[in-house]
Amino acid sequence: MNLLDGKLVSAKIKEDIKVEAAAFTAASGRKPHLVAILVGNDGGSETYVASKMRNCELVGFDSTNIRYDVDITEEQLIAKIKEINVDPTIDGLIVQLPLPKHIDPDKITEAIDYRKDVDGFHPINLGRMQRNLPCFIPATPYGILLMLAHYGIDTAGKKAVVVGRSNIVGSPMSILLARNSNPGNCTVTLTHSRTQNLAEEVLQADIIVAAIGKKNFVTADMVKPGAIVIDVGINREDSTETKSGFKLYGDVDFDNVAEKASWITPVPGGVGLMTIVGLLKNTLEAAKGTIYG
Ligand SMILES: NC(=O)c1ccc[n+]([C@@H]2O[C@H](COP(=O)([O-])OP(=O)(O)OC[C@H]3O[C@@H](n4cnc5c(N)ncnc54)[C@H](OP(=O)(O)O)[C@@H]3O)[C@@H](O)[C@H]2O)c1
Structure with a gap:
């Protein structure tokens, strides 16, 4: 048996991302920036988002965690997403799943600009993935x-x-x-x-x-x-x-x-x-505009 060692492989790829992020920052005057929205207090979700934020810092990205109480409405959440969609200082946006029952995850996914959808869940990214076209892969x-x-x-x-x-x-x-x-x-x-x-x-x-x-x-x-x-x-x-x-x-x-x-x-x-690495690579590609310009 051989181990597929996520610790080793993720550390190596993160070193490469760090170098690329530094080059992006030097050329553009700003760091790649990921925003994660977290609704409620699910223990697993909190751990995952904290780890994503920590890894952003590690490779030289900016990261912002926006937290909402579990009773935020779908409309309020979508309004925030639309604000982020047009904010030029933000490259990637993820909304941590699962969401509370009164919020439709499909509506939220589709509200995110597919060019910032670094989770790769938007139908445009999924469709492009199926066609083997450049896209954000989940x-x-x-x-x-x-x-x-x-x-x-x-x-x-x-x-x-x-x-x-x-x-x-x-x-x-x-x-x-x-x-x-x-x-x-x-x-x-x-x-x-x-x-x-x-x-x-x-x-x-x-x-x-x-x-x-x-x-x-x-x-x-x-x-x-x-x-x-x-x-x-x-x-x-x-x-x-x-x-x-x-x-x-x-x-x-x-x-x-x-x-x-x-x-x-x-x-x-x-x-x-490796999931974290996938997210970081997507965020870097979003910042560099290598997929959608
Ligand atoms: N490592 C990571 O980074 C990472 C990322 C995401 C998720 N996860 C973990 O991966 C696991 C799966 O996550 P998910 O989001 O894909 O789960 P999910 O949405 O709950 O889907 C589970 C899938 O398993 C199928 N299933 C359930 N019981 C089964 C059975 N007895 N026989 C055959 N299939 C069965 C379900 O079938 P039906 O469709 O018929 O219900 C469903 O398609 C979870 O433990 C989650 O925490 C890990």
Whole structure:
């Protein structure tokens, strides 16, 4: 088993981003700037946004975290987004999900100017992604592609099974792996909670991407010897063993699956760190105008 080491790869790519950000700042007189909007007090969301902000500082970006109480209205949130859309000092905007039930995430996503949509969730970015045109790729699948590319893993002709079809991970991942690109050129099966004989499907896979949200969902008996296993899951459980008061688990039974896999991502230390890298790369591209000018 070889580890797909998110710590190592993300640190290396962040060094490159830092150099590029410094060059942008020297040429333009300002730093790339990411704004993150956080609604409510969800513990996981707070941790993710804090980490995104911290990483912006680390690579020489400006970052702003705008926080709202859980009772902000959809109209108020959209009004703020429209303000940011026309602010020339802001390059990228993300609205942390999940949102409270009275706010429609699709309306919020579509309110963001696609040229600042560094999460890559806007239909224009998703459509361009499907067409293999320059666009902002959703940060988690983008990070996974960067990880595969870093290790020089040849994906062409491989059978990939993606478990989970969310708009932010599973669906875009299945499109990206099927595209005529590198990494890509896989034969992809996208599975979900209504899939029949899921274990048999996963057992066929040369590449497994697990994005379900259930601890230890993918077990060793579902994994073909030599498979490449990408664990997207982040499942938090309270723990007295850690300073933070919680422990993170993936969707893959790491210890047992690792014995069969050729490559595998750990949790933590895998895809989560690469997601940040995907976001930082998108923000830098937004600042430089390399995609939409
Ligand atoms: N590492 C990172 O940076 C990162 C980023 C985003 C998310 N995550 C984590 O990744 C996990 C998935 O996130 P998400 O946002 O994609 O989740 P999500 O929106 O909840 O989607 C979960 C998907 O899993 C499928 N599913 C649920 N139970 C299943 C079952 N028993 N058999 C087969 N499929 C099943 C669902 O199927 P249906 O569509 O049929 O309901 C759905 O498509 C979570 O743990 C999340 O915290 C990590």
